[in-house]
Amino acid sequence: MGPNLHVDLDRRADHAVLRLHGQLSVRTAPVARRAMLKSLFDVGKVVVDVSRLQLANPECVALLPSVLNTAGGWPTARMVVVDAEGVFEDAARRVHCSDLLPFYPATEAGVRHVDDRPARVRRDCAVPADPTASATARRFLQEAAADWDLSPDLTEVAQLVVSELVSNAVEHAGTSSTVALELTDETLKISVRDGSTTQPVARPLDMVSFRGRGLPLIDRVSRHWGILDHPDGKTVWATLSLVPEEPV
Structure with a gap:
């Protein structure tokens, strides 16, 4: 059977403290996921103590920000991680998700900072391939x-x-898509992943139409934009500056 995972819940007035023991693996992840989601939906603020939890592999740490995202993300759901030895924070750094959750060395610090916004806030939404998509x-x-x-x-x-x-x-890929928003102190990143490997084609910019203005509009209003290819589709993304850039 292998190592198990156990959850201790300490429900308080305006938050919950979850202490996870054992090993976090693909097999035990559903137990941790259910416990964290239930507390987030019940209370809205959760301190997750992983100091006595082992990682089967570094990729398993991605469960933590995934749970926060599923619960609605900050500020709808607020979660911090207590990681006394820094093992989970190091793993999160290796898989590029350490800025999606605050990590603290002790429970008291986590409780004090449970309302703080993470360095990077993410939220996503599935969009159907029909006229209501936009x-x-x-x-x-x-x-x-x-x-x-x-x-x-x-x-x-x-x-x-x-x-x-x-x-x-919708019009060119012909597939449903997933819209992802990521906020940092400086930028808002908008990504749309679809199920087609066909590359978008730039069209003339038409500022009269509300839509269909093509990639020239994206190029004009964004700080950066690009296309990321996947075996089963692509992601087109653009970043917008939170503060207008000063003219050179």
């Missing part, structure tokens, strides 16, 4: 922008970008 994506972005207190100007530009990217996925 509207669904814009509503999703509006909700995140309100939760993250983004400026009206940035929100308006971000809506244009997500509408264009999702429209491309």
